[in-house]
Amino acid sequence: MNAKQLKWAYLLILSLIWGSSFILIKRGLVGLTAIQVGSFRIIFAALFLLIVGFKSLGKISRRQWKFVAITSFFGTFTPAFLFAIAETEVDSSIVAILNSLTPLNTLVLGILIFGIQFQKRQVLGVFIGLLGCLLLVLSGDSAGGTQNYLYVLLVVIATLSYAINVNLI
Numbered sequence: 001m002n003a004k005q006l007k008w009a010y011l012l013i014l015s016l017i018w019g020s021s022f023i024l025i026k027r028g029l030v031g032l033t034a035i036q037v038g039s040f041r042i043i044f045a046a047l048f049l050l051i052v053g054f055k056s057l058g059k060i061s062r063r064q065w066k067f068v069a070i071t072s073f074f075g076t077f078t079p080a081f082l083f084a085i086a087e088t089e090v091d092s093s094i095v096a097i098l099n100s101l102t103p104l105n106t107l108v109l110g111i112l113i114f115g116i117q118f119q120k121r122q123v124l125g126v127f128i129g130l131l132g133c134l135l136l137v138l139s140g141d142s143a144g145g146t147q148n149y150l151y152v153l154l155v156v157i158a159t160l161s162y163a164i165n166v167n168l169i
Helices: 003-028 034-059 065-086 092-112 120-138 149-168
Strands: none
Touching (some): 003 034, 003 092, 092 120
């Protein structure tokens, strides 16, 4: 397999893992509380990162640990619980679609808070993605209107948390 095909294979695998996480959260909520599901997500992420990066822990300087803690909080800890709590009242497909607000929030926060420069094609790509998100959400409520859309705010906060993490990295 050449490098280009390998990149596509990685993208496919990542899409399957990331896309299925919302369904798995919803399934986990059948027998567990949202706090338990969020906690399991944190435990599994920590175990995976320890296995993969244990040898690199010693290379992190004392000054860098502050940034590791901040990015861990915004990139893993907070969203794990917010998504689980949101899915107690909102369908997992809606939560997954709303997760596509992350690139928009990343761009907006990057410009407003971090002063990043951007290219026109990046803005175009973000707004095409947002348009697709809006079309999917507006196309219908698969749960028959039984959802508490106040919990959508938790998803928006989670995507803002991801955006902060991406800009810090």
